[in-house]
Amino acid sequence: MKLVPGYEYQLDLSLDLRVSLEAVLIQRLRQQPKTRHQEWLRRLLVLGFREECKSLQQTVGQTIRPASDTGFANWLTQEPKASSANEVVTEKPKQSAVAVGLVNQKPLAALQKVLGEQVA
Amino acid sequence: MSPSKTHRLAPAPLAPPLEATAVIPAESAPRLAAEVQVMDTLRVGLDDGYAFTKLVLPNNQLVAIPSRARIGQAGVTWIEANKQRVFEYSTEGSIYSVGKVDGDSTRFTGYPVSGLHRCIVQHALQQASLGGRSVHVVSGLPVSAFYFSDGQQRSGAIAQKRDTLKIAVEPRSSGGMYDRGRPPVSVAFHEVIPEALAAWYDQVIDVKDGEASLNTARVETPVAVVDIGGRTTDYVVVENQGILHRSSGSLSKGMLDVHSQVSRAIQKQFNLESVSEQRVAHAVNRQTVRLHGHEHDISDIVKEAKLELVTQLHAETRRQLGLGEELDTIIFVGGGSAALASDIADWFPNQQIAEQPAFANARGMLKYLQYVCEEPVSCHAH
Numbered sequence: 092m093k094l095v096p097g098y099e100y101q102l103d104l105s106l107d108l109r110v111s112l113e114a115v116l117i118q119r120l121r122q123q124p125k126t127r128h129q130e131w132l133r134r135l136l137v138l139g140f141r142e143e144c145k146s147l148q149q150t151v152g153q154t155i156r157p158a159s160d161t162g163f164a165n166w167l168t169q170e171p172k173a174s175s176a177n178e179v180v181t182e183k184p185k186q187s188a189v190a191v192g193l194v195n196q197k198p199l200a201a202l203q204k205v206l207g208e209q210v211a
Numbered sequence: 212m213s214p215s216k217t218h219r220l221a222p223a224p225l226a227p228p229l230e231a232t233a234v235i236p237a238e239s240a241p242r243l244a245a246e247v248q249v250m251d252t253l254r255v256g257l258d259d260g261y262a263f264t265k266l267v268l269p270n271n272q273l274v275a276i277p278s279r280a281r282i283g284q285a286g287v288t289w290i291e292a293n294k295q296r297v298f299e300y301s302t303e304g305s306i307y308s309v310g311k312v313d314g315d316s317t318r319f320t321g322y323p324v325s326g327l328h329r330c331i332v333q334h335a336l337q338q339a340s341l342g343g344r345s346v347h348v349v350s351g352l353p354v355s356a357f358y359f360s361d362g363q364q365r366s367g368a369i370a371q372k373r374d375t376l377k378i379a380v381e382p383r384s385s386g387g388m389y390d391r392g393r394p395p396v397s398v399a400f401h402e403v404i405p406e407a408l409a410a411w412y413d414q415v416i417d418v419k420d421g422e423a424s425l426n427t428a429r430v431e432t433p434v435a436v437v438d439i440g441g442r443t444t445d446y447v448v449v450e451n452q453g454i455l456h457r458s459s460g461s462l463s464k465g466m467l468d469v470h471s472q473v474s475r476a477i478q479k480q481f482n483l484e485s486v487s488e489q490r491v492a493h494a495v496n497r498q499t500v501r502l503h504g505h506e507h508d509i510s511d512i513v514k515e516a517k518l519e520l521v522t523q524l525h526a527e528t529r530r531q532l533g534l535g536e537e538l539d540t541i542i543f544v545g546g547g548s549a550a551l552a553s554d555i556a557d558w559f560p561n562q563q564i565a566e567q568p569a570f571a572n573a574r575g576m577l578k579y580l581q582y583v584c585e586e587p588v589s590c591h592a593h
Contacts (some may be wrong), residue, residue: 108378108397109376109377111347111400111587112399114399118343118344118399120327121343122343198582198583198584198585199416199425202425202452205452205453205454206404206405
């Protein structure tokens with residue numbers, strides 16, 4: 092991040108195509124007219140931060156948690172809770188899910204063991 | 212515009228909520244609905260073979276293109292977009308031409324992690340009309356490239372293959388006056404499994420009306436899959452949901468060996484210095500070759516080349532599977548199984564050739580992705 096003359100900060104951000112959400116984000120950005128890229132990204136960033144603020148507000152008065160334990164910080168890594176997974180199943184079509192994070196609620200997930208253990 | 216002529220669209224996943232509340236003119240609704248649909252991540256089974264690249268989509272759409280491309284620009288300007296037969300792509304600073312070109316050979320060890328491979332896969336995804344979409348993909352590696360001989364996974368090679376498809380590939384403009392540009396297909400998630408095992412997943416997972424169920428009879432019995440591909444023939448035996456590694460592996464022989472032998476024989480018989488790869492493929496399929504304006508029958512050459520391959524495959528199959536008396540079923544899959552169907556028809560009394568054998572791996576890869584695989588769910592995944 093560097094300071095430029097005036098009231099603006101310029102952010103220099105790299106996204107990783109190997110991260111699903113970031114790849115989708117880039118894809119979505121490409122679908123916008125180039126003249127709207129700045130505006131679209133700025134709005135996305137501000138709305139994301141607003142969500143972060145909401146999470147911070149909810150933690151006020153509660154036990155202090157590590158900074159990484161906020162809603163926004165968890166958005167890439169959170170495991171779906173059993174209750175939320177059930178909600179997804181009841182509210183959405185069978186082969187459609189709206190969630191964020193790694194999931195394996197697949198009906199035949201047990202068949203993954205046929206591949207054998209992955210060795211580091 | 213009167214309010215009755217407006218629609219409110221559901222928000223696209225990850226799109227800023229402001230768009231969700233915007234009032235959309237009725238005439239723009241179909242286009243915007245299509246854009247929202249484009250935002251959905253699509254699942255794809257990808258059998259990225261050395262001879263053909265096959266895709267299976269959740270709507271049962273099947274796509275197959277020859278794995279044919281070469282490094283460098285096409286050097287052709289296509290006036291009419293619908294006549295375009297060669298397509299250019301760039302990745303990691305290099306340009307590749309894919310389609311109706313005399314392709315560079317795919318028969319080298321690093322092909323599955325090369326730019327050549329990446330552009331061919333991108334072209335297959337484009338041919339499936341997925342331009343602008345994000346996709347989740349499962350593809351494969353030959354059994355011997357996936358496992359060490361002791362059954363341990365080759366995690367380095369698998370990770371390398373997994374990462375390679377995530378490297379960006381950009382379609383390039385054809386330069387024609389009607390060219391409207393092609394947005395790239397981006398691979399947001401990619402998993403890799405052994406190719407022949409994909410066909411086993413296809414066999415044991417039954418899908419009816421969108422519901423998946425396990426074919427318990429098949430899961431509980433020992434099954435062998437023989438996958439005759441372009442460069443390799445894979446063997447995998449699965450019993451009690453485990454792979455018998457002593458009877459599984461790969462032979463570096465496939466249908467491209469038939470092409471090589473036919474090419475050599477044509478050069479020799481007609482005193483030619485070289486024969487293009489496209490011409491050889493055509494000759495193998497049609498059993499004739501057109502030279503100096505005349506068709507020449509080469510059925511004997513093709514028959515001899517096939518016989519040599521079949522003899523080698525038969526010997527290796529006996530070595531891997533014996534007489535197959537302990538196996539419940541031996542399933543033949545892969546494009547080679549279709550091309551050699553009459554030659555392999557009586558190898559085992561308990562054998563069968565899979566339905567649409569060339570697509571069996573890709574079907575299994577899609578089923579693995581839909582019903583088995585751990586997968587990041589970043590937005591609507593279909």
